[in-house]
Amino acid sequence: MINSKNLKVLLFTAAITLFSAHSAKAADYTVSSGDSLYTVGKLFNTNTYTLKGDNRLSSDIIYPGQVLNVRAKDYTVKSGDTLYLIAKNNGISLNFLRKANNYWTDYIYPGQKLIIPGTSYSVNSTSQTHYGVIPYTDSDLDLLARLVHAEAQGEPYKAKAAVAAVVVNRVQSSAWPNTIRDVIYQRINGYYQFSPVLNGMINQAATSEDRQAALDALNGYDPTNGAQFYFDDSTKNTWLWSKPVALRVDNMVFSY
Template identity: 55%
Template sequence: MNFKKIRTLLFALTFSMLSFTQVYAANYTVKSGDSLFKISILFKTDVDTIIKNNNLKSSEIYPNQVLYVNSSTYTVKPSDTLYLIAKKYGIALNTLIAANSNVDKYIYPGEVLNIPAGWIFKSTSSSGSIVPYSESDLDLLARLVTAEAEGEAYKAKVAVAAVVLNRVQNSRFPSTIKDVIYEVSGGYYQFTPVYNGWINKSASQDSKNAAYEALYGSDPTNGALYYFDDSTTNTWLWSKPIALRVGKMVFVY
């Protein structure tokens, strides 16, 4: 074989390899509490791209639905652990787990894992958020979500954060996240965790995710300003139009 033919063969082989690795669509199975917004953050893409790539008619998704996402992948080796793989790619362990629907604690050789390019919780910039915030604001909001809705579904957590942000944007309430959460009106704290000290407990990762999602526009309540436990006997709260009910939590306008 002469040099010209070898060069042509190598070029064709290289082109073929580049064409194969240029775009890779990985499978992601939707979990309870997921939204396209949350998935887009995880895989560092946008909602419109996910909708287009999956021929979706709307942004509605459901548990166990399989979506195609652009993601790098990794094949598990015998000596691997989730921690070592996360460390290898410089991502948080819970981020790696979140990107792989069937993974919890155990993995096995030959299993193919998605390696997400994004992050499920970001706190470096408020660019694009519906209200300005600092890292301390985000932490405070996430701690409130943990205190109020830790035992509830993820949707309720996003809704709690959304209520705070709806107040920030409403002229009847203070204009910052911190001032809304610590507001005292008529001699009463507006949020019980501030009164009983639960606001000082560390936020769970789910609550951090929910706070971040709400900050960037997700609001399952569509504008609610109040929430309460369905065991309350407060007739004033029950008299308000109900925006959303999730588990034991009721959100009203």
């Protein structure tokens, strides 16, 4: 659980870090009949919230022919490429590749530009960055899933997703560090904010359910609606109990 010994210090902590996401490479996607922001989000491994923000949309309504900016990786066709091989090498289906590019013939040519759906622009050559409600790498996802495992193993899925959402909410807040790793490993006056970092349980492997809970939180699922704290209901810490409760799942309490 979050270490409660030093939480009151947060009320007086002046270190404010503004959230700053990596800028994603924008690609153009032309809306087709039957599309919605939800389906386009699924295609490009993002969500409605991000699509609306990137395109300055005030509603969820989109229409055929509308061009949307999407966070995706561009690919330049090389000699010997086929659509099938490009899809296979990028771990996506051929249909997804066709849909993202509205390209339904098999002929491609060297130098042709294609959008690769379900992936994100790589910030550097060694760590691909994905874009949900916050940017994250595969390493970030693994770390978040391990925290979920350490804090909520044996708990319902909703509690697991809520643990991950608390970390995501902290990353989004200017009152906390602006990366998943820095939030999880944060110390204030020498005290770790998350006890699994101190007791070593953060190093235990996560299950597939832990990973899915982390991934869902990264893509916008938050059963707490913005909580930044959680604790066991056996705690006697009056400061924690003074905070508005957002969600209770079994013995776990999530608060603002």
